[in-house]
Amino acid sequence: MKAKYIVLVLALASVFCACNRDEKDLFDDRAAVRAQKALENAFDVLTAPVNGWEMIYFANPTSAGYNVLVTFNKDGSVTATAKNEATTGNKIQTDSSSTWGVINDYGPILTFDTYNKVLHAWADPQSDGDGYLGDYEFLILHAEQGYVKLKGKKHSAYCYLYPLAIGITQDQYFASVETLNARMFGNSNLLHAKSGGQEYLLYGGASGMFIRTATGSTPDVETDPAFPLAVRQNGIQLMVPIFDNGNTKYELQSAELTDGSSTIYASAPLAYFKEYFDLAQGRWSVDITEINETTMAAIEAVNAALRTSYPKSKKAGILGLKFKKMTDHFELVLRYYGSSSTSATEMNYLYSIATSGNSLHITYNGAANENAQKVLNAFPDLLTIFQSLDGVFALTTNDAINPSNGCKLTNNANSSIWFNITGTVE
Amino acid sequence: MKKFYQIAILSVLLLGFASCEKDKFGESIFIDPVVDTTAYSYPFDQWLHKYYTIPYNVEFRYRLDDSGTDPNYNVVPVSMSKADTIAHLALYLWYDVYDSVAVPGFLHDNGPRIIQLIGSAMINAAQGTEKLGQAEGGIKITLMKINLMQTDNIDQLNEYIFKTMHHEFSHILHQKKTMPKEFEQISAADYNPDGWQYTTETEAWQLGFASPYGSSQAREDFVEIIANYIVKSDAQIERMLTVAGQDGKKGRAVLTQKIEICREWLADRWDLNLDELRAEVQKRQNNMDWDMIMSLGFLHEQK
Numbered sequence: 149m150k151a152k153y154i155v156l157v158l159a160l161a162s163v164f165c166a167c168n169r170d171e172k173d174l175f176d177d178r179a180a181v182r183a184q185k186a187l188e189n190a191f192d193v194l195t196a197p198v199n200g201w202e203m204i205y206f207a208n209p210t211s212a213g214y215n216v217l218v219t220f221n222k223d224g225s226v227t228a229t230a231k232n233e234a235t236t237g238n239k240i241q242t243d244s245s246s247t248w249g250v251i252n253d254y255g256p257i258l259t260f261d262t263y264n265k266v267l268h269a270w271a272d273p274q275s276d277g278d279g280y281l282g283d284y285e286f287l288i289l290h291a292e293q294g295y296v297k298l299k300g301k302k303h304s305a306y307c308y309l310y311p312l313a314i315g316i317t318q319d320q321y322f323a324s325v326e327t328l329n330a331r332m333f334g335n336s337n338l339l340h341a342k343s344g345g346q347e348y349l350l351y352g353g354a355s356g357m358f359i360r361t362a363t364g365s366t367p368d369v370e371t372d373p374a375f376p377l378a379v380r381q382n383g384i385q386l387m388v389p390i391f392d393n394g395n396t397k398y399e400l401q402s403a404e405l406t407d408g409s410s411t412i413y414a415s416a417p418l419a420y421f422k423e424y425f426d427l428a429q430g431r432w433s434v435d436i437t438e439i440n441e442t443t444m445a446a447i448e449a450v451n452a453a454l455r456t457s458y459p460k461s462k463k464a465g466i467l468g469l470k471f472k473k474m475t476d477h478f479e480l481v482l483r484y485y486g487s488s489s490t491s492a493t494e495m496n497y498l499y500s501i502a503t504s505g506n507s508l509h510i511t512y513n514g515a516a517n518e519n520a521q522k523v524l525n526a527f528p529d530l531l532t533i534f535q536s537l538d539g540v541f542a543l544t545t546n547d548a549i550n551p552s553n554g555c556k557l558t559n560n561a562n563s564s565i566w567f568n569i570t571g572t573v574e
Numbered sequence: 575m576k577k578f579y580q581i582a583i584l585s586v587l588l589l590g591f592a593s594c595e596k597d598k599f600g601e602s603i604f605i606d607p608v609v610d611t612t613a614y615s616y617p618f619d620q621w622l623h624k625y626y627t628i629p630y631n632v633e634f635r636y637r638l639d640d641s642g643t644d645p646n647y648n649v650v651p652v653s654m655s656k657a658d659t660i661a662h663l664a665l666y667l668w669y670d671v672y673d674s675v676a677v678p679g680f681l682h683d684n685g686p687r688i689i690q691l692i693g694s695a696m697i698n699a700a701q702g703t704e705k706l707g708q709a710e711g712g713i714k715i716t717l718m719k720i721n722l723m724q725t726d727n728i729d730q731l732n733e734y735i736f737k738t739m740h741h742e743f744s745h746i747l748h749q750k751k752t753m754p755k756e757f758e759q760i761s762a763a764d765y766n767p768d769g770w771q772y773t774t775e776t777e778a779w780q781l782g783f784a785s786p787y788g789s790s791q792a793r794e795d796f797v798e799i800i801a802n803y804i805v806k807s808d809a810q811i812e813r814m815l816t817v818a819g820q821d822g823k824k825g826r827a828v829l830t831q832k833i834e835i836c837r838e839w840l841a842d843r844w845d846l847n848l849d850e851l852r853a854e855v856q857k858r859q860n861n862m863d864w865d866m867i868m869s870l871g872f873l874h875e876q877k
Contacts, residue, residue, distance in 0.1 A: 225614035245654055247615055253641055261637040262615075263653035263693045263721055273648040277697030284650060285640045301640065302648070 186256045186288075193291040194220040194250070194258070197311035200227070201296070202321070204378045204385040206305040207270040207282030212356020213378025213385060215325055216266065217318055218309070220248055228266035231322045234280070235269035240318060242266065256288040258298060305376075306387050308396070321381065328400070329354075329379040335552035335571040336428045338420070343391040343410030350390075350412065351427065353377065360390060367427060384412075403548030417545040417555055418503050424552060424571050425473035431481075432555075434469040434537070435568040442565060446532035453527050454486060463489040469533070470572070471499070479516055480537065482523075482530070495520040497534055504540075507560060512538040536565055618658060625665060626689075630682050634661060635690045643716075647696040647705075652720040657691055659868070660720055660735065664689070666867050668739055671854045676846050684844075686746060688714040693721035703771050707738035709745035717742075728859055732805040736855075740804050744797035751843045757835050758792040760828060765791050779818040782828025799832045800840070804852045805859070 177185070194201075200219035207214075217229040227244035230236050246264035251257050260267045261284075270282025283300030286307060290297040296309035312321065333354035340363065341348045351367055352359040358375040361367045376387040383399035395407035404413035414420055424430040436447055447466055454464040467483040478499040483492050496516035502509045512534050515521035524530050539559045546554040552571025559565035610616065615637075626632045636657035643649055652660075672681045686709070695718050696705035708716050717738055724730045764781050766773065770790040773783075783789040788798035803811065818825025840846040 221614070223612055223614040224610075246651075247637060247654070249637075251639070259639070261639070261651050262657070263651045265653075268650045268693075271648065272650050273694050273697050275697070277699040278648060281648065302645070 183252050183256070187250045187252060190250045190256050190258065190288050190291045193293060193296060194309075195222045196293060199312045199314045199316065201309040202312045202380065204308045204310075204380065205270065205282070206300075206307055206376055206378075206387045207280040208300070208303040208305045209387065210374065210376065211270075211280065211282070211305065212376055213387060214270070215322070215378055215380070217312060217321060218267075224249060226260065226264065226267070228264050229318050230266045230269075236266075240322060242318075250288070253301075254287075256291075257301065258286045258288050260284045306396075308385055310380075316381075324381045325379055328381065328383075331547065331553065332379065332384075332400075332550055334550060336430060336573040337414065337550040337552050337571075338423060338428050339412050339414055339549075341390055341410065341412045343393055346391055348390065349427065350375075358386070358390070400549065405549070414549055414551055417543040417551050418506065418508060420545075420551045421508065421543055421555065422503060428552075428571070428573055430552065430571045430573045431473075432471040432569040433572050434471070435570065436466060436469060439567045440536070440565050443533055443536040443567065446529045446536070449529040450527050450533070453529065454484060457526070458485075458487045461485060461487055461489050467492055469537075471501070471569070477513075480534065482520075495523050497524075499537075506542065508541045508543050508557065510538055510541060510557075537567070539565065615654070618654065622661060626661070626669075630669060630685055631687065632685060633688045635688060636661075638690075638692060642690065643692065644696065647698075648694075649696060649718070650693045650721070652691040652693040656693070656720050656723055659725060660691065660717070660723065662867050663725075663731070663735070664739065667736055667855060667858055668743075671851065671858065674854050675850045676844075680844075680846070684747065684750065686713060686715040686743070690714060690716040691720050692716060692718045695719040695722075701771065706734055707742045709742040709749070712746045712749045715739065715742040715746070725864075728862065732859070737801045737805045740801035741797045744800045745793070747840075747844060748793065748796060753793065753796050754835055754839050757796055757832065757839075760832060760835075761789075761792070761795060765789060765795070767791050776817055779814050779829070780820070780823035780825040782818065782825045782832065784814070784829065784832075795832070796836065799829070800836050800848070803833055803836070803848065804855050807856060807859075 176182075200217055203216040203218045205214045205216050206212075214230060214232050214234070219227045221227070224247050225244065226246055226248040227242065228246075229240060229242040231238065231240045235241075243264045243266045246260065246262045246267070248258070248260050251259055268284050270280040271284045272279045281303050283303050283305070285301040286298035287301055288296070289299055289306075294311060298307040298309070299305070300307065336351070336354060339350040339353065339358075341350050341360070347363045348360045349363050349365070349367065350358045350360055352369070352374075356377060358377055359367060359369055359372045360375060361372045375390055378385050383397065383405055386396040386398070389396050391410050393407070393409050395410065398405040398407050398412055404411045406412075415423060421432070424432070436444075439447070451465040454466075455461075458464040463485040465485055467485060468481075470481045470483070472479055472481060478501045479496040480499055482495045482497065484495075486493050497520060498513035498516050500509075500511045500513060515524050539561065541557040541559055544556050544558070545551040546556070555569050557567055557569065613619070618636075622634045626634045636652050636654070638649070638651035640649075669681055669685075672685075698704065704719070706718050710716070717735065719734050723735060761782055764783075767790050770786050773786040773789050775786060778784070778786045778789050781789060783795055784798045784802040788795040788802075802814075806814070815826045815829060818829055819827070837848045840848050
């Protein structure tokens with residue numbers, strides 16, 4: 149009897165459970181509907197900007213970034229324009245004869261499904277089967293008015309799209325990118341990055357790739373991590389973040405690049421002067437065309453003496469002065485045309501350079517060798533030049549984001565003694 | 575007792591079926607496709623529908639879906655202008671040829687259902703090889719390297735495009751009706767599947783293969799015989815046979831034997847006259863009137 153009741157209770161329980169259809173939906177719509185809406189949203193976002201998009205294209209996770217202007221038309225055609233050394237021979241190239249679409253694969257996919265010589269340049273396998281290992285199909289990770297983030301379907305690099313401001317022409321766009329690129333990365337500029345307690349040295353940006361090393365460490369291009377980047381009109385775009393904050397877009401504001409919470413900057417001029425020798429293996433060239441009157445007069449006197457000594461040489465004269473760092477001292481390299489008009493002569497003169505407080509202490513210590521002394525003896529006005537570079541100087545820069553573009557040294561004791569220097573890497 | 579349990583179980587089942595509510599179906603989530611007549615590609619798509627889909631039951635795919643390609647290769651799509659050109663050429667040098675020579679409806683019934691174009695080659699750099707085409711399951715032919723097609727060079731068109739089409743279509747035919755066993759025995763000792771790419775053309779001919787690729791395996795040998803015989807001119811065929819037989823090499827005899835087997839197989843199994851097919855192709859190749867060929871379509875111009 150008891151068994152009967154147990155069976156009956158179990159049977160009734162199973163009936164109620166079987167009919168319990170109350171399940172909470174995780175999503176508002178069915179999967180197919182949500183997929184279709186994602187495609188429609190992507191289409192609307194991509195076709196919205198009046199002046200098209202600025203696309204920062206990374207072919208693969210180890211590739212530098214490239215700037216492409218893209219216009220997605222509602223009729224399914226696409227126009228793309230690029231200018232870079234790698235794929236367009238540094239000329240503006242446009243192709244508007246191809247198609248695009250948003251399709252559903254394992255998510256919304258942006259596809260450039262017929263050939264465009266601008267967009268497919270990085271995906272073309274060329275003769276080695278790989279080419280630049282770039283993509284032409286992208287998973288749409290994020291699409292909203294003003295920002296689109298993509299991920300290459302095969303090679304997994306992120307790409308970013310921002311609306312191009314109305315009124316900006318392609319010529320203006322590429323010119324402004326080139327100008328900022330030259331300004332930021334010319335002369336192998338050294339930069340630092342800081343976010344909260346994290347601080348790094350960034351170098352190599354001119355190649356489209358930041359190499360990141362800990363501040364105070366010796367850079368090692370073999371082991372230091374690399375961060376692909378592209379220069380934009382007013383800043384840079386990284387493919388992946390340098391810091392844990394996840395930010396990849398930096399804008400140039402005054403003297404630094406910032407994402408709102410972290411910054412990329414160059415050291416103050418005095419510190420930069422020193423680290424440029426050590427970390428960039430750079431040299432500082434003295435501008436002998438725009439220099440204080442005393443030194444200029446001495447330069448002209450030396451030039452006149454060289455022309456007198458070498459009357460057959462059409463080019464006799466000083467070519468340049470450059471500070472370089474040796475193991476335990478500095479040298480000023482004097483470069484000039486003497487008897488030969490095709491092969492310049494170099495002579496080295498010893499200096500010590502130290503920083504103290506806010507000043508640069510430069511001390512002339514004589515000729516580096518016998519030949520240099522002979523030249524000094526033959527052209528005594530050189531001593532005036534060398535001694536004018538001896539003193540305590542204040543160091544200011546013309547460009548805080550890249551001091552190697554130009555610094556000015558002004559003698560603290562006599563402000564009429566000044567000279568300009570720029571960084572060079574040989 | 576037993577009866578009680580039977581009644582209980584039956585009651586449970588009845589209650590279960592009766593008490594559970596049925597789902598109410600909402601509106602369909604599927605969207606009926608609407609042809610967009612303002613689409614950039616609409617004129618070309620309409621042309622393809624009229625000249626390929628309706629008469630030959632073929633989907634001519636020029637827009638590339640990368641998921642439909644071999645993921646081991648990096649490829650790019652075909653350009654629209656090249657797709658347009660090859661679509662017209664394929665009609666002139668292939669589809670219309672079979673319409674002229676074969677029984678009515680031959681290509682409609684036996685041709686590929688899908689022709690896929692890819693702009694680049696599929697390159698295997700490690701082996702030093704590249705794929706120019708492939709046929710899959712008797713349904714799909716993929717043609718590659720279309721972006722590099724030179725329309726003013728019939729030899730290049732043949733080598734990269736039309737020989738490939740005849741090659742791949744012959745695969746479809748022998749996938750539907752097996753190739754003759756006797757053919758596989760002729761060069762059984764000479765096939766070189768791993769090193770064919772190091773065989774020169776002369777070496778291949780003198781062994782009795784129409785091409786180095788034909789020396790890789792029997793089925794490639796078979797279709798290369800057919801494809802080369804169709805597209806090569808009389809002078810090119812004669813040169814191949816002459817070189818094949820030089821210095822007493824067996825190649826001429828073997829090639830002649832293989833061509834005959836192919837001829838008989840096509841006639842017996844497919845009611846297709848190989849020599850008539852070849853003659854029609856040769857006539858058209860020697861009379862390439864581009865205005866006439868392209869007159870029914872359009873070319874996408876650079877904007």
